Amino acid sequence: MNDRPLDLDAVQAFVRIAELGSFTRAAEAMRTTQAAVSLKLKRLEDRLGWRLLERTPRYVQLSARGAAFLDHARELLEAHDRALAEVAGARQRLTIGISDHVAGPELPALIARMNAQDPQLLIEIRIGSSGELLQCFDRREFDTVIVRLHAGRSDGELLAEERFGWFAAPAWQHRAGEPLPICTLAEPCGVRVMAGQLLDAARVPWTEIFVGGGVAAVAAAVMAGLGVAALAPRMLPFGAMDVGSRLGLPELPRLPVLLHSRVKDGRPRAALAALSAAFRGAVRA
Template structure:
């Protein structure tokens, strides 16, 4: 008999290409995950992973075993839910400042971890995400903790912000900095303009967007500089803060907040948190 927990650990390592990220997703240690997979390999009599100091990848036997391993994990979730009639569905509101193109990877990871879970995702502002949690239209919210006063959420990771622009963005010291921002009120906008004002750098909004993706489009078009989280910065853009002499931007904790909900929903939200932490380590 195979250890189902070891099989799940193997699937996570295969998906995330990292023992460290798999351990974070399982809320475990790297050593514990490594031990589980070593025992799984011993039970199968096969080497499933090729390990190097910088790389973890599937061996030929691991690639053969992975589809069956996914089926086993899915069967385990189905078995656990055999005695409940409640549909496993959660509503999630996520700040647009902390999820971008990697949303695809997040959803893949959630589906692979629990194929029967239905996830309703809303990408919005932190304020609207918190409002959705309060009125019950979302079961949980993943937002930036700007003021540090929220103590009721689970800190998933710390997000870094940077001054983002195209590599050849032209700005001369002493000139007015063209800025792309989210419409006010927005805490990231307030953070950015406060940093510029304290540094004595003149700025002017030349583009006001309705979300991080629209702001990113203006940045890629070469219209302006924007304060964006590392993970939502568009492909082809770079951190120009040091090059342009702009003040450093503070980091912000990303927190998961949830309502009471049922045991089923709480388990699903816990899975979401593990998936988000694993994604942050990529």
């Protein structure tokens, strides 16, 4: 029997690959290279004498042994974190602001991913408009904000670029001769401003038919058949239709999502890296 203790870095690499389904995303979450993650996994597999993952150029999948080992690996990492937290004392806090146009239906899974990364970290998340969140960040009310591109700023780390479209309910029809009914977020909202400017430039008559206090409210108005909204596909329930081409509406650009953060190291940075990597995966999916 091999009595050598397991390498915790290698165990963490295995868990990240299994959770994110990608060596690349695992490397992003751990703030290292794909080659380093691959080496850690090989070291763990050699130590255990099992193949934990089946990988091809197109997918990564747990082996039977890997699936059985995953829960034990998580328990090992959690025990390690609890031990460190008890020695360190009080919990560290990480405050995050996320734009309402960014925080989609996968937010619960992303929060779970952060908690799995560091169960002892106190996470505080608030949702708002990009402009308001950036102002709060500049006043040091947040450690980190994840927002859409904001006019007049060129700072921030690019997380992803996301496609937008003009969405309506499946049965919705535009009445000929009437202005295009638009469902929007309340001011201030950069997507709202952009959509209006593009429609004006294309000389498409339009009118606001619904103003929501959040993306969920706007999506509900769209699915209720009130009108059209400029939204990312992942923000809408299944069945919403992109009607831009059919109505001859101007093409919407891919909009960047940016991370602004003062967190540079330590446990909060590791949790934030896990969130960023998982978010990139959610947007690209």
